[in-house]
Amino acid sequence: MSDVHELSAAQQLRALRAGEVSSRELTEHYLTRIDRLDAELGAFVTVVPELALRDAARADERLARGEWSPLCGLPLGLKDLYSTAGIRTTLGSAALAEHVPTEDAWTVGLLRQAGAVILGKTNTAEFGAACYTENDVTARPAVTPYDPARYASGSSGGAAAAVAAGLLPVAHASDGAGSTRTPAATCHLVGVKPSRGLVSSAPASSFLSAGTEGPVARTVADAALLLDVMAQPWPGDLYGWRSTTSFAGAVTRVPDRPLKVAVWTETGLDAVEAHPESVLAVRRTATLLGELGHEVREIVIPANCDEPVRQALKTLFVFSVGITAPTLVPAERRRLLRPYTRHLVSAGESLSAAGVVTAQSVLARYASTFLAALEGFDIALTPTTNGPPVPLGHYFAHGVEGEADLMLGWSCYTPWVNLTGQPAISVPSHVDGEGLPHGVQLVGGQRQDAELLALAAQLEGAALWADVHPPCWYQ
Template identity: 70%
Template sequence: MSGGLHELSAVAQLAALRTGDVSSRELTEHYLGRIEKLDGELGAFATVTPDLALEEAAGADRRIARGEWSPLLGLPSGIKDLYPAAGVRTTFGSAALAEFRPPADSWTAGLLRQAGAVLVGKTTTAEFGATCYTDNDVTGRPAVTPYDLTRYASGSSGGAAAAVAAGLLPLAHAGDGAGSTRTPAATCHLVGVKPSRGLVSSSVPPTSPTSTTIEGPIARTVEDAALLLDVLAHPWSGDPDGWRADGSFADAVGRPPARRRIAVWTDPGFGDVRRHPEVVRAVERTAGLLQELGHEVREVKIPAACDDPVRLALRTHFAASVHAAVRSLVPPGRRGLLRPYTRYLWAEGEALSGAALFAAHRVLAQYASAFETALASFDVALTPVTNGPPVPLGYFEAGGVTGIADTMLAWSAPTPWANWTGRPAVSLPSHLDGDGLPYGVQLVGRRRDDASLLALAAQLERSAPWNDVHPSCWDD
């Protein structure tokens, strides 16, 4: 087997590895070649590890020849650069940590390696995951969507999404604290999954009982996403929120879902920001498909707006998170290397009192409660992922650091509520507009009902496949 190996899904690549139609070395060399050729323009990788990848591929080939098998054995993959991999440069998107090599894997990196994944590198992220665009001073270039190299691949998992969309990886590990898996998936015409709280454990410092971040897959198909989620969905025994699903997600996506009751809205929920017409088109198109498939779809008013108190509370939460990360990871003498927005959040976090932080979390709990109450009689919510297409480079910083938070929320306000409720959410491709820019939709399910949500997503994919749409670099 040769040629466009990246055209195969991750599931198909694993089948070819198992039957011997392709070797892990051949597959890994194919992806390393594409990274070398294309990533200079995409900014998908912070670190590429060709020697390690080829060594791991050789080991995978030996295991396969002995008849051994594990879920990702021999499959090239990448780890988001917010998550340590033992001995591999892990920068957290920060020039202050440009040469940091952790001594141990994060929990999820360990799961990926135990499953036999071949690590080809660390995908680019925003500094400490603080922004919904991926630009940092480690690589010196932003991660861009392969559909338009002048526009961001969103963030903070922008590198992961750019890599999968351009055929530099078959699938990728990502993380989502307020939409950071789903918005990159939407800008790159991909599937992005934020699992229910506790399904995937994080071991990245600093951890917090109020953390909203959870790791998950970015992939081209729902089946591929389910494959990776099955590997990640093994919480560590000390996780107070940890739980395990009944059965595998890979099996769930092959079954038709039960009839679902679905709430739908298109309001971005941010001040007087108007609904973007292509976003409305995406949601209405998907709502129509769901009705044709026999589901009950009902338009409702957005349960809660991202108003001034919520915006302030979100900014307080992220200032506290960034402050904790910087304090625990960055030596004082290197904090001058932080990007301006990170320094701004650090200063806000430094001035925060415990009372102010608790007050912010109380506002966000009430915000989440409004969604829980309004959706109590529904199985799923269908909403936008973003309020518009991928945005041009420099868009979020045009008003200076004090305006970045609100500019980001005006574009990405549809996503954070799913993090605060702990519900599972999946971003699915919808369509490309007349300029060839991607749009996505978001499905949000009941807590710990991830399998049913993925089954619904897979049913949508079968009814209106999106995997035949690729950026121009796909055939390079």
């Protein structure tokens, strides 16, 4: 069964249920591809073949008895920021290279209960703090299979590289400032950042909830299947809510009315121009939306990412990483942290409570400006990234002090959505003349995730993007 990875996740689930393929066959196929291809891609931190084959055998036994669950027998990878009982969880840090949790994170537990067969943990930036995936746990950064000399972005770079290369049918990811959407764009994939509270962050809890888990997939339907499983709030969630609509059902229906779409391509950064290919991606998407009957209007970017906002974003990262890392990493192992993480930890030592509260106020005003400007629109359309995947080492050109500005210049279109709490999806647009992928971001109204996914599926059905694959897909 050499071409089983060419089936979508939805097709694989149907084949499993019909008895046309076994979970063991699927699992062995993907494990073989990981063993053959991942040394160049850097998609995985940890692979657990024995555990995966045991889980596949149990899935096959259930299927033989006629039992069924939403992901029964489907191979899956989990991002290495999230605890997995019995499987090491490094958070992308050499300082935690031997850490093996005893309990699953909430969403990990949901995916396991749904019958997914866990093949391993996908590569991530250290503590999820970068839009590139390079750490000191793995020998290889996570690269886009379309050009292994370029990053697959981050911090869900491993998940995206694995799905694009056919090492997984679909993958678990997370997004704190674009970390699902930008890797999807670099790998010609679909990446979903759900509305705040739809997917639980348990056991973590915070009044400032910017990050959330979500799926990365080859098709909108595959992403919807995984989201249906993940969208079950933990009872103690501060922002938790439950959708009354099946996302897998939503993507089978076109929007029930013409949608009002706001469009911009400005970066919001005074010294950073929009990349021509990113502008092209938005233009061709806007044209197709108009042809599909939606009302498309170009607007000025609602708020610039000026110096106070940039400093507030940096403070937010210092607060989330610079405080978290010392809590998790013993003092004697902090020498193993990467330079950028040590930079954040050092900055965290001088961080004041007043500084954190002030930064939160600045970002709240920034987010509110977007929400107010988008009142009356159903959807916002922007590029996902400002240009193609960047070369390895790109972010190190100006030392650790310059990394944040370089990352923001490339990923400037995504962080505002984490602050507003709206749902967003990155879908492919095109592959440029150099063979590099580009994507567009669609942002929906708060808690309008089903409507957003339906629109993305409509664009997919209208052939916004071609069904192309990187060279290693055929190996």
